[in-house]
Amino acid sequence: MSAFAIWSMIVIIGLGTFLLRFSGLQLLGQGSMPDWLARTLRYVPAAVIAAIVVPAIVHGGPAPGFSLDNTRLLAGLIAAAVAWSTRSVLATLGIGMASLWALEWFAGNLP
């Protein structure tokens, strides 16, 4: 891909993202939005964040897929439990990464 094509994409996505971020504040002001739109938008964060997280855990590592070699599966489950119970970024990050490294070490992938 040419440098021009990449810069164009960055600028287009950047402008589009700004408009998405600006739209609610500007268009709604202090008013309310149509029911169908509110109802649709209500489920966007849960659906999008889950669609990012699940494949990143299952297919993101060096041993993708549902196999015992994929240490991200178990580390991800542990991290999900920590996230659910603590809602803490620090705890989830710390325990999640530590679990991954411990499992990798156990599997003989780390020195």
Add this chain to the structure above:
Amino acid sequence: MANEQAAQQVFKNGLRAIAPMLPGVVPFGMTTGIAATEAGLAPLMSMGMSLIIFAGAAQLVIAQLIGDGALPLIIVLTGLIINLRMVMYSASLAPYLGHLSTRWKAAIAYLLTDQAYAVSITHFMHAGVGQHRQWFYMGTAFPLWVLWLLATAAGIWLGAAVPPGWQIGFALPLVFLVLLVPVIRDRPSAAAALTGGGVALAAHDAPYHLGLTIGAIAGVATGVSAELALHRRRSSP
């Protein structure tokens, strides 16, 4: 003078509220810088992405898609779908910040992130709102922006120096797991998340790298249907 001091105090309250979120941003931003470099982006492009797009998950996925040679149209579409949730954030901040000048709203919009939104909306809803509420938001949003630029720069600079065995890319799902918890509030939103994650996983090998987009659309459709079904059941005798 007293006014300025009050605004400063509110800004500091915002800083204090966002502080626990900040450590997660560093590995996340570094991963984004490393991923952009690995995808073949020049350092200036990677920094341009952080400054112009300023949205971690989108940047990371965009870098992966560029590295995989996806079609530009698909890359733009996927990036915007990932950031679509910002419309909801922006709309739900409107009752608190919608009265401000356009210049203020533009600054608020540019700096809008999952973390700044989550912390600010919780504060506005529970602690109430004062005269300088926009400064509370700025206190949460501005440090994230500074840290994001520094962390991506560090990732670009370190590049391959971080051993791949550390898998610091795992920081992305970890940070987003924490953001997922508060948005699952009821059964329809749980259904939206389960479907979004499940379908995105099943569609991982979908053509044109559309897996995430298909998962997101399926998740939203499920959430809306579940809500409508729940209403119908409640309103029927």
